[in-house]
Structures are given as C-alpha cells and as structure tokens.
Amino acid sequence: MSSPVFDDVIGQPDAVEVLELAVAASHGDADVPTSAMTHAWLFTGPPGSGRSVAARAFAAALECPDRGCGHCSHCRTVLHGTHADLKAVVPEGLTISVKEMRAVVQQAARRPATGRWQIVLIEDADRLTEGASNALLKAVEEPPPHTVFLLCAPSTHPDDVSVTIRSRCRVLALRTPAAEAIADVLVRRDGIDSEQADWAAAVSGGHVGRARRLARDEQARDERARILALPGSLRSMSAVFAEAEELIGLAKGTAKTVSEKRDAAELEELKTALGAGGTGKGAVGAARGTAGVVKELERRQKSRATRTERDVLDRALIDLSGFYRDVIAVAFGAEVPLTNPDLADEVAVAASRFGAVGALRRLDAVLACREAIELNVKPLIAVEAMMMTLYRG
Template sequence: MSQHDVFSELVGQDEPVETLRRAAQAAARVVAGEQVAAGAMTHAWIFTGPPGSGRSEAARAFAAALECERGGTGCGECHGCHTVLGGTHADVRFVVPEGLSISVKDMRALVLRAATAPSGGRWQVVVIEDADRLTEAAGNALLKAIEEPPPRTVFLLCTPSTHPEDISVTIRSRCRLVPLRQAPAGAVAAALTGRFGVPAETAAWAASATQGDIARARLLAGDPDARARREAVMAVPKRLTGVGACFDVAASLVDAAKAEAAAAFVESDGAERAALEQALGAGGTGKGAAGAMRGAAGQIKELEKRQKSRATRAQRDALDRALVDLAGFYRDVLVTAMRAPVAVVHGDAAVQSEAAARKWTPESALRRLESVLACRDAIEKNVKPEIAVEAMMLSLWKG
C-alpha cells in the first residue's frame, strides 16, 4: 500500500485503520455484486476518541476509501479519493456544525438527500462531525434513517469519547464503533518532521505540549501567535496572587479566546454578507431594488444569527484549548509531586511545575486540576464562560 494513501494522515491508529481498510474493500466487493461475510461492511459507524485523535480525519479517509476507484483501497490518487478529500465529491456530504447544535431542519434535508441513489455508482456517504451536537429532534430524524437505511448509503458519525452519552443509546446501538486513541507524542513528532519539515527539537516539544494532537502541534510549531497564546496560559498560575488578580486573569483568558475566534472569521463573515447582499440586489438602481433589499432583511438577519452562533462556538473551542493547556500544567505538578514514572506534558515549564510540586501537597494539586476540568464541563453545559472561568480562578488561587 502507498505511503501516501488516504489513511496515511492518521498517526498512531494502526488497529482502527486496519478495520477501515477491510471494510472499504468489502464495500467495493458489494458494489461489484459479490457476496461478503455478514458484518464485513455496515451502513452506520461512530468514530470516537479524545481531542486530537483524528476522528474527523478517520471518517473522511474512510469516505474516500468507499469512493475509491481502485477496489476500495483508498489509494489517494484516483478521482474518487481526490474529490472526497477535497470536499467536492457529489455523493459525500460533510456536516460541520457552525453553531452550538445541528437542527432537525438541517438533518431532515440531509436524510432526504442521502436517500437518493449515488450518482457515481458506489455509495452515498454522510459524515457528521460533532454528532454530539445533534438536537433531540435531529437525532430522531437521523435514527429513522439509520434504522431503515437505503441500500447504498453510509452514515459516519464523529463524537468525543469523553461524552459518548451525548449520542442517544438507540443510535449508538445501531452503529459500529471505531475507537481512536491519543497518538503517542513520538509518533506525532515524527510526522511533523517527516511530513512538514519541522525541526526535530521543535516537533518533540510541540507534540508533547499538545498531548498528541497533531493538528494543534503543527499550528504550535509554526505559528508565533499560537505560541504566544500558550505562553499566556502557562503564566496563569503565577499571576493568581489575590482575589482581584483572579478576576483580572479570568477576564484576560476569556477576552483572548474571543479575539482568537474573531480573527478566524473576520474575513469570511464579511465576504459572506457581501455575497448575500449582492445576490439580493444590493447596490442595484433599477426599479424595485430598494424594495427587494427591504424584503431581504430576514435573510440577512438569519445570516447574522448563524455567524453569531459560529463565533460563540469558536470562542468556546479557543477557550477549551487554553483550559486543556492549563489542566496539563496541574497534571504535571501532580505527577511530579507523586514521582510518577511518566513524562510531563509541558517540558518547557518543568521548572515551574517542580517548584509548585514542592510548594503544594498532592491533594492540593489534584483539587486544582479538578477545578480546571470542572470549568470545562460547566462551559460545555452552557454556563456563561466568564462565570465559569472566574470560579475556576478562585479555586486555583485557594487550592
């Protein structure tokens, strides 16, 4: 098999990749009209694993292998593989929630489209990223499609392993599970060096600091702004010198997440609005142009609503990345205090974590770690980020 096939981007996932390869090749035999063993291929899959494990990448690679024109090998070279990986294949749809949830309206439209015969003669594939964001009604619409699937339709759902219960047990029971793991830091570092030319020392540091998340490790290795944001987070523990400082640090952490999210969408939001206004006749001078724009106010308002929801999601994701870094620091303090035979996550902050380990009891370090994890959980449950982060900072200061 080519070293550059569709599965080559999945780092440290040998067992899941082998499972997906076998299933894709069985699917190709089904298309060819051959008999395959029961269970060799199924119509609904759930990809689960911790952040950075490559859930979406695995689902996308499997979708490409299903559309591969070379016997389902996922060669990475044929038209089917290229168009799926590029997001332009006519029979593969990617559902990427821009906001906090996936609506029943969107899901019904998707299910209806997925019921049609594949134009390419292989499979209709629906990839739902963050399937844990399905509303209850959207989940019910999806369940009906999974219970009565069209013969050539495959559903690929991605969800964090930390909250698998966010997908209904009925849907889970009808899907084949593909558990992904956190990639070893060594494998991530080797991938950064081999594929992207990152110097070995930088690659090793980035892989460790991001706890095996290859996408974030690549960003950290090459983006000075990302490194600056991480450094600000790593400075949080020593800045907590009193109640006032706790509130100041909390505000700066939340503001930084908002700024990061805003920077990510400032250009696309403006372009989306300009394109919509142009489509609706903005700038027109003909008869009825002004009236047409007044009638389009509802569509513009709907766009603004989507953009606001997307920004909220991006802010929460940015804040969560900061909290993961902070949790890593307190984890390092705990393992150092306990003399655990495991490597620290933030090697470049080892002097800090060692000093804290001498100063705090292991129980105190554990309480601090738990307060960071509790903050992440609270934000996921829609507690206002400012409130959750302020409460966390006070807990971190008190110990």
Template sequence: MSIWRDVVGQEPALTVLQRAVADPDAMTHAWLLTGPPGSGRSVAARAFAGALQCPKGGCGECRECRTALDGTHADVDILATEALSIGVSQTRELVQLAGRSPSVGRWRVILIEDADRLTEQSGNALLKALEEPTPRTVWLLCAPSLQDVLITVRSRSRHVRLRTPPVEQVAELLSRRDGIKPRLALNSARAAQSHIGMARRLARDEDARGRRRATVELATRIRGVGQAVGAAAQLMAIAEEERDRTLETRAAAEKARLLETLGADPSARTQPPHVRAQINSLEKEQKTRSTRFTRDMIDRALVDLLSVYRDALMLRSGAPVDLVNEDAREVVEEVAGAFDSDGLLLAMDAIGTARERIAANVAPLLALEAMTISLQLPR
C-alpha cells in the same frame, strides 16, 4: 501513497475500516467513529469515504480519493456544523440525500462530523434512515465518545474507537505533511497533548504559542483574590483574542459575498427588506459560531492550564513520564513546590468543574472566577 497516510496512531481502527472496504461481509450501513478531540476522527472518516469510492480501495491519488478528502466528491455529503446543535431541518435534508442512489461513485456517503450535536428531535429525524437504510448508502458519524451520542442513534451504528495518537507520530505528521522542523513539531505535539489540529496551529503560529505560554504562566501568578479575578479575565481575553483573530476577517468576507450574490450595494446606508433579512440571518449564524468558538478556546486554555498541575503532580510523585510543559519546566517546578499532592488534585478538580459548568452554559467568566479563586497559591 495511501489515503490513510494522515490517520496516525490508529492501527486498530484502520484494521477494521480497511477490512470493511475490502470485504463486503464486513461492511455495514452506519458507522460511529469516536475519539478524543484532536485524534483525527474527521480525517479518518473522510479517508474511509474516499477508500469506499476508490476503485483500488484507497490509493490516495485518484480523483475519487482526492475529492472525498477535500469534500468535493459528488456522492460524499459532509455536515460540519459550527452551531451549538444540529437542527431538524439539516438532518431531514441529509435523510433526503441518503435516499438517492450514488450519481458517480460506488456509494453515497453521508458524513456528520459532530454527531454529538444532534438534538433529540434531529436524532429522531435520522432514525428512519438508520433503521431502513437505502442500498449503497453509508452513514459516517463522528463524536468524542459513545456517551455523547443519543442512545437511539448509537445503538443502530457500528462503533469504531480512535485513541489519542502518540506524540512522536503527531510530530512526524507535522514534519511530513506541513514541513515543520522536527524539534518544533515535537514540542508542539507535546504541548498540544497530541491534539493534531492544535499542534499544527502551535507549530505554525508564534502568537498562538505566546498565548499558550501566558496561560501556563498564570498558575504561578494567582496569589490572592484580586489576582484570581484578574487571571479569569485574562483567560477570557486570551479566548476572545483568538476568536477575533480567527473569525473577524471571515465574517466580513461572508457578508461581502452575500451582498454580491444578492446584487446589493455594500456602500448603501440602508438595504431593501429582503437583503436586510438575509444579513440578519447571516449575523445570527455568525454570532452562534462566535459563541461556540469562544467556548472551545476557553476549554482549550483550561486543558493547557490543567496540564501544568498534572506535570507538577508527576514531578512530586517522581513518575517516570515526559512533561507536557517541558519547555516551561520552571513554571511546573514552582507549582510543584507550592502545592502538596492533595492541593494539586484539588486544583485539577477545580479546573474540571469549570469545564463542566461552561459546557452546561454557565457564564464563562463566572465559572472562571470560581475556578481561579480555588487555584490561589498557598501562602
């Protein structure tokens, strides 16, 4: 069993990383792993960290491999932020850690899973550590693309690019690792467009499949301005339902743990000032997480909606490619019959514009309404 077993469809990248593990001359102090969402950047980075610590170079079975993968290794520090950005204070803490020698492992590994969320200030705080690396310290940075990372950071890192894995390999992973039935695994991998995390969610959660189906079917229901506004509201509702389903229980558990840690009475009508301050800080963090999660879910819904118009364009052009929405072919065929090729391209542009606006902090509902008005079916 290899530590790389869950890194699928990334043979060129694995060749580079495995050579660095085996050959000191191929090793460097800072790595930047990029790849589209769902390609497995973080999984590859954790596997690389484990292989660096493993006496056998990544057996996948020893303590070093297992603890590196699950994030509990003493010399593998992981920053996986749920905020919209990574602050200077967080970066400085990592820089201080990077200055220490490994305590039990061969390397001290600092992994930043969302390096694209480094601000200019937090990126500058990182530069000194990248310019003058501590011996036996390795930085692993993950981001969607080179352009998402500050140029001062990426110019000091070795780049390894991951690609979108093939649908069949994602399906095989779901069957092997998660015990998903092959047909469901394949349908989920195709619907998720090879996004491994989303494919796993679709395969395991029937409600998630239902929400995706509702998003896909919107393409055939926007026949006027009123329905366009309603479709935008439905997209918001789908994202918020997913958010509440995922985060509400977690938020309550976090608050209960905090009160227990502080020795506070959870049934008390008022709390002492120091407890209230801690609760306010937690609630602020949870609100930031909720905002980011909602935006991520909206973006995922827009990717699903975009796939309908992509499939319709493929049908119209007669391109010999598999449909993303093969299980909703009737929806795709209706859209393909309603729009000509130019109309489908304009619809895809409208969805892309909405994604860009939301990423730029435009109010999501306003961006969605402008988009859905552009998606009205021709009369």
C-alpha cells in the same frame, strides 16, 4: 501496507486495518466476510486523535475504484469536501439543528451520482440536538441500500451520542497518537524542523492539529505560554480577577479575529445574491423580504463566533489541566512522562508549594469550569470561580 489515502490517519494501525477490511468487503472480495462492511459507523476518540480525518479517508477509499489511491478524482474531491456524493456536516455553531439534519437525511436517500456510495459524514455528532438525533435515527434505522453514515464523536456516552443511534452503528475507537508518530508526520508531511516537531508533539497532549499549530504558529506558542504562566501569577485577589478578564479577553479576541473577515465576505455575497445595488425596475421588489434572510445569516455568524470563543477557552482550560496533572505526578514521584516537559522546573515548584492534594483541588476546579461553560454558565463567572480556587486551593 495500507492504502495511501490512510497515510494521514496517524498512530491508528488497528483502526486502519478494520476500515480497509470494510472497503474490501464493499468490493465483494471473496476472502473477506460481508459483515466487515456496514451502513453506519461511529468514530470515537479523544480530541486530536483524528476522528474526522479517519472518516474522510474511509469515505475516499469507499468511493475510489482502487480502494484509496489518493490521486483519483474521487479521492481528491472527497478529501477536499467537494465530492457530489459526500454530504459533510461540519457544525460551525453550538449545535446541529433538526432543520439541517432533515435536509441531510433527504439527500442521503438519493442514489449516488458519480461514486459507488452516497456518504453522510457528521463531524461533532455530539452537537446534534434531540430533534436532529431523532431525524437521523429514522434514516439510520432504515438506510437506503447505497448510503453510508459516518458519525464522529468523543465517546459512546449518552451525553455524546444517543443510545439508540449508537446501537445501530459500528463503533471504531481511536486512541491518542504517540508523540513519536505525531513528530514524524510533522517532519515528513509539513516539512517542520525535527527539533521543533519533537517539542510540539511532546507538549500537544496527543492532539495532531494542536501540535501542527504550535510548531508553525508563534502566536499559538505565545498563547500557550501565557496560559501556563497563570498558576504562578495568582499571588493576590486582584490578580484573580485580572487574570480571569485577560483569559476571557483572549478568547473573545481570537474569536473576533477569526470571524471578522469571513463574516463580512459572507454578508456581502448574500446581499449581492439578493440583488443589493441593483438599478433595474425589479431591483426594489427583489430586495423586499430579504431582511429575514440577512438576519438568519447574522444569527448563524453569532453562533459560530460563540463556538469559536468557547473552543479557545476550552483549549486554555485543557492546557491548565495538563499542568496540574503534571504537578500531581511529580508530587507523588510517579515515573511518567510530563504533559509539559518544557516546564519541568515550574511544575516542581508548584508541587513543593501545594503538593498532590492541592493540585488535585485545582485540577477539579479547572474541570468544573469546563463543565459549567458547557452548561451555559456565563464564561466570566465560571472562570472567576476557577481562578479563586487556583489562588486559594
């Protein structure tokens, strides 16, 4: 029976066992080798596997006197990101800068204030710039005695995490959770109807967060339906460009909706903190030189909006790649579960239209589009090129 704090780490029994042994070693249990615990961990796994969830649960268990009870102040504050000895780096923009990482490394050198460890949790460590990676490497090479580094990244590939940092971490590989495990947690924890939970888990591609959103958000279900209707709607050249613009518009619209309220509130708070609206003698002087601070906030907000837009677009491309994967499976007669079981009829029609070879060419185009956007090709150009291949094969 695992500690309660690990209850939300779905479908990862082997990983939880390793983490609980590490927690036991950190408490000095005589029957657990001290080597079970180390100062740096790298959580890897596909999107939705729960890398950051597992890392936070581990951090809570390390700080908790009862090894992860889930109720104490240490567990609650770590899981909510407010613990005094936890520094969580959650990149909102496209990268994690060297300036940000140097500040984190400085904090990591301090002794714990209230807990047993000073913990640095870096979500999306694959977004570290080269300079940020070098700054982190120095701290990981010579860690303070009471500091633990928890990094999360898709894989150990050098494109995700530098070889030098990876070599100094213990790698914990997470796997895609089974649909049954995802459905169970949607029913048990989120109170979702079992039929809706089963459907959302089946079409989520093993992504827990995606399954929860599909189960609870009608807009998310509508967006998925629009994306997966694309292969059947590309019947002319005009449709190619129209659908490309619609897809980019969807991504921009979602990013704008997410950013608008938050950006306005942040800007207002910053201006108030800088003395905006003040009437005293020092108000004018205090307001001088604040333009640079406001400009920096606006730059970060723009970067965050760009990342949101790309994330929405990438989610759409993942849905499309799942559709063409299903077409290939059906064309070959493979007896494997479909990624989109609710679209079995549409998949069968597509398989009869262009077969396995045609589906493979289209899948390659979708993956090439993802890579092009990652390399900063203008999204509209990358999507138009993809749509052309989806249309012509």
